[in-house]
Amino acid sequence: MSNFYARICESGHVNITYRRVKGDEHCQECGAPLMDSCPQCGNLIKQWHYYGMVYLTPKNLKFERPDSCAKCGQVFPWADK
Template structure:
């Protein structure tokens, strides 16, 4: 089984990887701190479980970046920002 986490910087850039965001980790695009869970309630933003062989490609790991926490409703710092991902 493989587990993936969505890690999002405070400016809204998405990074999907096998591990949780460390306290000192920063966005490779803008240098802002990365987060993988809600700072209010601690709920993980997005987590996937895959069984078998998985390749990390933009095609199979895209997801809709949320503007607020699905558990407590906390508004994330990137809410409403339009980020160009191309």
């Protein structure tokens, strides 16, 4: 099984990868801090589970960035921009 996580910087740049944000990671585009979960409740922004071999292609990476947490409603930093 492969897991993918949506990692989004405070400016709103989306990065989808096999791993969660660890420590003090920053966006490669703008240098803003990355987050993969709600800072208020800890709910993951988006996680996918795939069984078998998965190749990352532009088709697989389509994802609509949310402006607030699906669990608690906390507004994310990029929603104001």
